[in-house]
Amino acid sequence: MVRSYIVGGHKFSVSMPENSVLWNGMDNYRPFVSDMIDTDLCDKDISDSIFVLDIDLCSDGKDIIDNSSRMAEFDDETAYISLMSGPEKQRVFIIALNSGLKEFGGLLVVGNGINKCKLYMGACTNYGHGLFVINNSLMLLYALFTSVRNTMLIHASVVVADNLGYAFLGKSGTGKSTHTRLWLQNIPRTWLLNDDNPVVRVDDNGNPIIYGSPWSGKTPCYKNEGVRLKAVVRLSQAPQNAIRKLSGISAYAALAPSASSMKWEKKMADGLHRTLTRIIDIVGIYHLECLPDAAASILCHDTVK
Amino acid sequence: MRIKKGFVLREIVGQKVVTGEGLEQVDFNKLVTLNSSAAYLWEHVVDREFDLETLVDLLLDEYDIERSVALKDSRVLLENWKSIGLIEE
Numbered sequence: 602m603v604r605s606y607i608v609g610g611h612k613f614s615v616s617m618p619e620n621s622v623l624w625n626g627m628d629n630y631r632p633f634v635s636d637m638i639d640t641d642l643c644d645k646d647i648s649d650s651i652f653v654l655d656i657d658l659c660s661d662g663k664d665i666i667d668n669s670s671r672m673a674e675f676d677d678e679t680a681y682i683s684l685m686s687g688p689e690k691q692r693v694f695i696i697a698l699n700s701g702l703k704e705f706g707g708l709l710v711v712g713n714g715i716n717k718c719k720l721y722m723g724a725c726t727n728y729g730h731g732l733f734v735i736n737n738s739l740m741l742l743y744a745l746f747t748s749v750r751n752t753m754l755i756h757a758s759v760v761v762a763d764n765l766g767y768a769f770l771g772k773s774g775t776g777k778s779t780h781t782r783l784w785l786q787n788i789p790r791t792w793l794l795n796d797d798n799p800v801v802r803v804d805d806n807g808n809p810i811i812y813g814s815p816w817s818g819k820t821p822c823y824k825n826e827g828v829r830l831k832a833v834v835r836l837s838q839a840p841q842n843a844i845r846k847l848s849g850i851s852a853y854a855a856l857a858p859s860a861s862s863m864k865w866e867k868k869m870a871d872g873l874h875r876t877l878t879r880i881i882d883i884v885g886i887y888h889l890e891c892l893p894d895a896a897a898s899i900l901c902h903d904t905v906k
Numbered sequence: 907m908r909i910k911k912g913f914v915l916r917e918i919v920g921q922k923v924v925t926g927e928g929l930e931q932v933d934f935n936k937l938v939t940l941n942s943s944a945a946y947l948w949e950h951v952v953d954r955e956f957d958l959e960t961l962v963d964l965l966l967d968e969y970d971i972e973r974s975v976a977l978k979d980s981r982v983l984l985e986n987w988k989s990i991g992l993i994e995e
Binding site for chain 1: 914918921923937
């Protein structure tokens, strides 16, 4: 069975056996469904997808791993990813929750110049870990294939006020979600768009739009909506509340670390750089030093609205 | 010596900036701004072996300055690039 989704205006497709229970766990994608096709993968149905992920639940792809050369390993609080170069120079990734689970990880293979990607999940015996692998594979592919399309996936919590989007950035544990909650409690007519990985896209008219996505961290908030991005605020904890506007390189440096990317891929780095420079040109970028209190959200809203 | 692999010169709002983008530099989380003469030198020594004399000669080719000034400026720049970790012997 093939399901297609539209996130941030970009369509992608996922193919997996219809009887797999993993479909049941993909509720976070439900608001983004554009087509459901009961037949097998057919080129005609997916020609307008930026990528197609074909999921193989039986094979663990071990022969591919054995013939790949290791390039780098990333292991942080969000995921473990091992990057390899495949026998035909494909990009090969082992994806797991952490390095301890890498034996049970998924194997993602991205060919060169083609948008059909393969995910081998024969080693993912655990249901929850299987969903983690699917979500992270799709996020990685989304970031990869949209980077050349004026789009970036960012790590942020986003609130909407008066139909304008405000994105809060910061390292894990800085208080992005806390600050968002303070806006929801203290600023009238606000709602949560996404709490972890929204999409920012500069549209064909040059407008910066921020979209909800199927990826929202621990908060189940999967909104298929897009609003104009009004401001981006990098947060740091401080003993007092203070806010200042950033410009030029400071604005770029505040935003860039929160964009998901594989910047060693030149095409992707170039695309991301283009998107970042356009965003800092048209969107207000700020730095807020703050306490986790109501006054912080009111100061912030008054300054950036 | 040479510039390490993985560094890329980009332009951000009219300013030349070095970023770490290659796999060799994924953990380099700084942006290094270069003024116009430093950017000129960077563009001419990237992907090749060079030394202090190379920089001095490049400056003298481009700018109407005394050799002693070019030498002093090149030394300062080289120390700066070394301390940030942009170059290897």
